[in-house]
Amino acid sequence: MKSAPFIAVEGPIGAGKTTLATMLSQELNLPLVKEIVEENPFLASFYQNIDEWSFQLEMFFLCNRFKQLEDTGAHYIQQNSPVISDYHIYKNMIFAERTLKGTKRDKYRQIYHLLTDDLPKPNLVIYIEAELDTLMYRINKRGRSFEQNMDPAYMKQLIADYKTGMNDLAKGENPPVILKINAEQLDFVQHPEHFRQIVNQVKELMI
């Protein structure tokens, strides 16, 4: 790897991104950039009425992540220092392409590119794939109030959008290395040997 590892953990809602990113940050002794969820003022309204609240929510996520990524750039990337994040900025596009329509989507795309085109991007993406039943089970188990009526159709669409999005990322400009983790086969929480397998793969890719 030419520059220092900038690792992002990605995957649909409830895939285990924060869990895996936290475990890897401890194991590899890397600083962790975590998504801000609890302070998001639009999430609860969004899940009650997606069409009504999508633009506010997507803009909020975009502005927050832009700020975090600016800080990450200044603190780690420009110092050539490794870092791990529990999301990739590209997830904004994956969600927004699904939740926004018409002129709002057009405006969002323009703002997304304006804000993010010149920002540092991860060079290694760990993409956790999981099936609908697993994701729904984990979302319910986690018990965030605003996610309790998560629509399985929305989740199914998101799983497909992630597959397409990760393929697009791999084909884009300066593509990151993408390490796929199949959460149906590798359970890094219950099985230490599965976690070890992931750690070894990540270490090899970090060299």
Ligand SMILES: Nc1ncnc2c1ncn2[C@@H]1O[C@H](COP(=O)(O)OP(=O)(O)OP(=O)(O)O)[C@@H](O)[C@H]1O
């Ligand atoms: N391998 C696993 N086995 C069992 N439970 C898991 C596993 N990985 C994560 N979980 C649990 O599933 C829930 C969701 O995990 P986590 O919050 O890490 O997902 P996430 O992908 O970061 O979610 P979000 O997209 O909402 O940010 C948590 O309760 C976590 O403890």
Ligand SMILES: Nc1nc(=O)c2ncn([C@H]3C[C@H](O)[C@@H](CO)O3)c2[nH]1
């Ligand atoms: N619409 C939309 N756009 C995003 O960029 C985005 N990023 C995360 N989320 C949702 C998933 C979890 O419920 C919760 C925590 O990840 O927030 C998003 N929702």
